[in-house]
Amino acid sequence: MTQNSPLRPQPRFPEPDTEPFWEATKNRELKYQTCNSCSEVIFYPRAHCPSCGSLETSWNTSKGDGAVYTYSVILQSRHPAFKDLGPYALAYVDLDEGFRIMSNIVNVADPVNDISCGMRVKLNWHDQGEGEIALPMFEPA
Amino acid sequence: MSQRREAAIVGIHEYPLRVAPGVSSLQIKAASAAKALSDAGLNWQDVDAVYDTGTHQNIGGLGISEYLGLKPDLIDTTSVGGSSYEFQANHAATMIASGKANVALLTYGSTAHSDRRAIGTGGATGQGSPTPFNNMEDPWGMTLISNYGMVKARHMHQYGTTDEQFANISVATRYHAMRNPEAVKAMTDLEFVGVNEITTQDVMDSRLIAWPLHLLECCMVSDGGGAVVIASKEVAANCTKKPVWIIGGGEATKYRENGGDITVSAGAQSGPRAFADAGVTPDEIDILMAYDSFSITVMCMIEDLGFCSKGEGGDYVSSGILKFDQSGGPALNTDGGGLSSNHPGERGIFLLLESARQLRGESTAQVNDAKLAVAVGNGGQLGSRHSTSATILAAD
Missing domain, CATH: 2.40.50 (OB fold (Dihydrolipoamide Acetyltransferase, E2P))
Incomplete structure (x- = not known):
């Protein structure tokens, strides 16, 4: 069924929010962020925390x-x-x-x-x- | 009545054709504007506020005033998908009430059918500047219909809602469409299989496009458009037709959230605000013009606006009360809706048009003595990011 295809749309770059996520997939790592201020889980990836607006976030591996x-x-x-x-x-x-x-x-x-x-x-x-x-x-x- | 009476729909026009080859979106807008102003008994240069999503022109909203030949004091190009027209009607009513404008013109035109746009099944285009959401969604082969399919699937799982219950929405809108000659012509021109009233079994027997959504739960892709003229009470007093008052509005957006409930739409935020603004309650509503891109969209609007409790929409729509000749609840999409009359991509303006026809007594599925209508638009994609705006209207 869902096999790889060269025609399948790929993420496109430069796109600074999601690039670290996709870069990590080259090592088969599924990354997500947490907020250093309010500890909320952030996804999809962003440079800010959508819960509190903090610009301090950390990457984690699922x-x-x-x-x-x-x-x-x-x-x-x-x-x-x-x-x-x-x-x-x-x-x-x-x-x-x-x-x-x-x-x-x-x-x-x-x-x-x-x-x-x-x-x-x-x-x-x-x-x-x-x-x-x-x-x-x-x-x- | 103590309801607000400061701005009213005074002129309307729905472009009659759903298959309009050789005509441009801008031409549909201009032709509709002229007829809506004529309907109101107003002149072209009476317009002092222009509302348009700004599509089909260069530089967003910059082109529309030039093309129409207007010099408005005010322009609003809110563009949030199919519900843009409820957002714009609410904004126009507010600006008119505050004295910033007297005659607002809302226009919409689209040639989605003639352009052969695969809106529901095309998937990601992979074009334009990359965005975070495109980068996280494009690889999975999501079609627009499957986006809504995920909401329906969760609704069925969470509340036990059945396919048969959902099918009642399509049955009611087709019942109304068969009384609307323009809808019948639309279904004929778009080569519907069976231009007739349908049963819940017909809906469930139609082919699956994206499980659990069947063909007859999905809106058509047509050409079309229209225009609405909204005016101050001073202007409305001298218009040809009786005014349809805009008495309240609410608007909101919603999006995929970690742990969020996908079955709850932005209407849960904007609906109660609109009713509070208008000073009326859902049980007083005669006409429910709810954006029927898909059966699930209507289900969410009915529940989130408070016509029934969350999760009880299945029973609510199965009771038959959505038909125009039944009592006990509002008549749903009495023009035939996006499912069976008209969906050129952004249906929101048609919700205002049919609400106005009902409150004037001009509908082809007229509800006796209709006094109150709610037009609730839903734009974007219900399963990811979307907007829901409600406009509440009252007969004179």
């Missing part, structure tokens, strides 16, 4: 374990990278460290019935080429 918050199974996409994939699952995953990421759920035979809200998942990295970023996807834990 273990990559979490649960499906919600999902949708796409049966019709006109995008060249996805139109011939067959049904594939888009999801929000809640990581145990407290942040919510959009991703794909992979390695399921029947995405509509084999995925459920609350289902435990773990990281499944999809390399995008030698020296390139890797996409953090998730599969049933």
